[in-house]
Ligand SMILES: Cc1ncc(COP(=O)(O)O)c(C=O)c1O
């Protein structure tokens with residue numbers, strides 16, 4: 001059975017089931033697998049003809065073995081991916097010679113989050129029914145995680161879900177995708193603050209769960225929950241196998257905020273998939289690009305951009321990478337994280353560790369003008385409209401590419417229909433909403449605007465959970 005350990009080295013080892021039912025570790029760290037499964041090129045090559053769902057089972061099962069029966073996992077994955085709007089689940093779109101966009105927006109909420117959150121919702125139901133327990137979910141969103149988490153868990157009988165988004169800082173489609181879902185167990189909280197405030201409140205809540213009166217566990221739906229990362233690894237294998245991998249290497253450019261999606265790519269590489277290049281593509285909230293290029297970690301005030309989902313300053317999953325860079329030394333990492341989280345000083349990494357990071361990753365920060373230019377350029381070249389987050393990935397791919405004979409795959413993280421401001425700025429008409437969302441703009445909304453005050457939020461959650 002797979003065991004999970006905390007990046008800060010001072011929390012109990014957990015099983016998958018326990019990791020699924022938590023968020024941060026007791027010591028404030030993030031859970032990672034104690035040992036990562038590794039596959040030979042021959043073994044990976046033998047998965048070449050598998051449809052997405054079967055490949056997902058191959059990749060995910062070792063992480064959940066002992067907690068989820070193989071046949072039950074198969075049933076869950078069949079259900080999840082048969083609900084996607086494209087038969088290939090994650091199709092590749094070619095935009096130039098050896099250059100591709102991996103379309104990850106064919107799930108119900110039109111962003112890559114559906115891959116993991118549809119699965120996570122069903123896994124939660126599976127274990128909570130067995131345990132006869134109810135939980136409270138608290139999630140922070142800069143636009144996409146929220147709706148995907150609500151869609152993924154709305155049918156769960158044993159869950160109350162509270163999603164915090166930054167008030168007036170997500171797109172209208174994103175907000176409506178969250179606030180129009182009907183359900184007595186769904187609560188949308190618009191925080192008068194930014195995404196980092198919301199994420200900070202969620203993280204602090206794991207440290208002190210007294211507001212749940214010892215009656216409920218708190219569960220995370222953000223990528224601090226390992227179950228999110230696990231499902232996101234699959235599409236790296238799927239896309240590589242579709243382009244001749246693992247017998248030839250691939251390069252990936254990943255629009256990055258919380259570092260979850262690109263960390264999944266790093267995991268795929270650790271598991272044996274030949275990945276030659278991983279590009280961290282950021283918007284003007286470029287804390288990771290500044291760290292990678294100048295060795296200066298400095299959290300600056302958050303900027304509100306036309307790529308709201310990437311408006312994130314504290315990139316949670318980077319800690320999981322640092323844990324590996326610091327040779328899985330929990331004590332060293334706890335010290336480093338204390339300095340990084342103090343936000344008073346500019347923190348530098350040990351040069352040798354930074355060197356390792358630079359071997360693994362390139363980085364690029366794309367401003368709004370270049371984002372819009374890239375949307376226009378790719379449309380002119382191919383007739384294909386990118387969402388602005390994906391455009392950042394494409395721009396970063398083109399600026400940092402090391403070897404043009406290796407396929408470069410940008411993760412297409414969302415559908416452009418979610419981002420009217422960017423689409424209009426680039427001079428395009430809005431694409432139509434897909435069939436299941438055609439009346440989205442007429443549906444009734446439900447949300448609660450609250451100050452960015454943790455006590456007020458806890459009071460609201462307790463009031464509604466125990467009413
Ligand atoms: C559309 C879109 N692109 C990119 C990202 C960044 O992904 P990550 O936070 O996993 O780095 C997000 C949000 O997380 C997103 O919603």
Ligand SMILES: N[C@@H](CCOP(=O)(O)O)C(=O)O
Pocket residue numbers: 140141142143144145146221222223224257258260309310
């Ligand atoms: N970009 C996300 C922010 C949260 O990231 P997560 O992957 O950790 O859930 C969003 O759109 O909500």
